[in-house]
Amino acid sequence: xxxxxxxxxxxxxxxxxxxxxxxxxxxxxxxxxxxxxxxxxxxxxxxxxxxxxxxxxxxxxxxxxxxxxxxxxxxxxxxxxxxxxxxxxxxxxxxxxxxxxxxxxxxxxxxxxxxxxxxxxxxxxxxxxxxxxxxxxxxxxxxxxxxxxxxxxxxxxxxxxxxxxxxxxxxxxxxxxxxxxxxxxxxxxxxxxxxxxxxxxxxxxxxxxxxxxxxxxxxxxxxxxxxxxxxxxxxxxxxxxxxxxxxxxxxxxxxxxxxxxxxx
Amino acid sequence: xxxxxxxxxxxxxxxxxxxxxxxxxxxxxxxxxxxxxxxxxxxxxxxxxxxxxxxxxxxxxxxxxxxxxxxxxxxxxxxxxxxxxxxxxxxxxxxxxxxxxxxxxxxxxxxxxxxxxxxxxxxxxxxxxxxxxxxxxxxxxxxxxxxxxxxxxxxxxxxxxxxxxxxxxxxxxxxxxxxxxx
Numbered sequence: 001x002x003x004x005x006x007x008x009x010x011x012x013x014x015x016x017x018x019x020x021x022x023x024x025x026x027x028x029x030x031x032x033x034x035x036x037x038x039x040x041x042x043x044x045x046x047x048x049x050x051x052x053x054x055x056x057x058x059x060x061x062x063x064x065x066x067x068x069x070x071x072x073x074x075x076x077x078x079x080x081x082x083x084x085x086x087x088x089x090x091x092x093x094x095x096x097x098x099x100x101x102x103x104x105x106x107x108x109x110x111x112x113x114x115x116x117x118x119x120x121x122x123x124x125x126x127x128x129x130x131x132x133x134x135x136x137x138x139x140x141x142x143x144x145x146x147x148x149x150x151x152x153x154x155x156x157x158x159x160x161x162x163x164x165x166x167x168x169x170x171x172x173x174x175x176x177x178x179x180x181x182x183x184x185x186x187x188x189x190x191x192x193x194x195x196x197x198x199x200x201x202x203x204x205x206x207x208x209x210x211x212x213x214x215x216x217x218x219x220x221x222x223x224x225x226x227x228x229x230x231x232x233x234x235x236x237x238x239x240x241x242x243x244x245x246x247x248x249x250x251x252x253x254x255x256x257x258x259x260x261x262x263x264x
Numbered sequence: 265x266x267x268x269x270x271x272x273x274x275x276x277x278x279x280x281x282x283x284x285x286x287x288x289x290x291x292x293x294x295x296x297x298x299x300x301x302x303x304x305x306x307x308x309x310x311x312x313x314x315x316x317x318x319x320x321x322x323x324x325x326x327x328x329x330x331x332x333x334x335x336x337x338x339x340x341x342x343x344x345x346x347x348x349x350x351x352x353x354x355x356x357x358x359x360x361x362x363x364x365x366x367x368x369x370x371x372x373x374x375x376x377x378x379x380x381x382x383x384x385x386x387x388x389x390x391x392x393x394x395x396x397x398x399x400x401x402x403x404x405x406x407x408x409x410x411x412x413x414x415x416x417x418x419x420x421x422x423x424x425x426x427x428x429x430x431x432x433x434x435x436x437x438x439x440x441x442x443x444x445x446x
Binding site for chain 1: 297311315438443
């Protein structure tokens with residue numbers, strides 16, 4: 001580090017209150033013997049002072065009531081009654097109840113599986129397709145690959161989703177055929193992932209709007225979308241890719257293994 | 265209200281008490297709105313972003329990890345949402361830093377101080393990465409560590425961006441004759 005850049009850093013750190021006594025004394029000696037550096041330091045101090053003088057703007061008064069009205073209309077985030085859970089726990093400790101519940105769960109699971117495989121997603125809406133897959137991350141090639149691709153098919157809607165990683169970007173490829181409005185949503189563990197760009201081919205879509213991780217499309221017919229997302233989580237371990245079509249939701253949750261081989 | 269209090273409010277909210285969320289809105293709406301306003305330079309966009317972030321945060325409260333500060337978590341959403349809006353505008357009609365709003369009182373207040381306005385404009389002209397670092401450091405008063413988390417960059421990168429921003433602003437101030445007397 002040259003002398004100039006060293007003292008420039010000292011100046012910046014003094015503004016931030018990060019210089020120790022020794023460094024501070026050294027900077028003072030340097031400034032006393034260097035008028036040009038003194039001038040630079042004064043200009044940096046001025047910037048810092050002026051920035052600190054700019055206050056905050058009062059937000060519009062309608063933000064709070066609008067947000068509250070929106071969330072009041074939603075179902076609770078996690079409705080739960082502690083006493084209710086406690087009562088269930090006490091019931092569970094009784095052997096007969098446990099056996100009966102196990103039998104009921106098995107029967108319910110069997111019914112669900114029978115329904116899924118015998119009707120092939122042709123049930124009346126709202127229907128829900130939840131596919132769980134694993135993205136294996138090969139650290140050498142820095143690429144994601146899906147073990148299972150998400151495909152869905154209904155009387156009025158069908159499509160498929162793929163996701164892969166390219167450098168610092170996550171690329172989602174979505175093909176959907178539907179006469180309904182769609183929302184394409186990609187989320188990571190704790191946040192939506194920033195959309196970098198959208199390429200659309202096939203039938204022209206209408207009314208495309210984009211927000212964080214969400215692309216809303218009013219479209220007729222079939223379209224293919226390539227969406228580039230910025231990877232914002234260094235420790236990203238889970239991605240949810242979802243397509244909301246009318247009242248239906250097709251979701252693919254993908255956990256990321258830290259190492260492993262990409263399957264053939 | 266401390267971060268521990270935030271976590272307590274969130275726990276209550278997760279048990280189904282939606283009304284308690286109002287206290288978090290009350291606490292954070294001003295800084296969130298200011299983050300959005302300074303990044304986008306548009307009053308209406310900032311209003312929409314603030315509302316969207318609060319609603320999205322409510323929807324995702326279950327995924328909130330208490331190992332992070334709540335305000336860092338929610339600021340991160342606000343910054344990302346604001347950057348999305350800015351990038352989208354660049355893609356369509358270009359960034360319009362003039363506020364066009366039917367609102368009068370708050371925005372007029374915002375625009376009334378000429379000296380402050382010149383500083384604001386100088387910051388607004390900075391490249392986006394530097395602008396955001398300045399906003400979070402000076403106007404939201406966040407420490408480097410929190411800024412690094414919000415922007416998902418290393419702390420030394422935050423410092424580097426801020427150092428560069430201050431030098432760029434110093435040159436602009438000299439050119440525009442902005443002095444301590446203003």
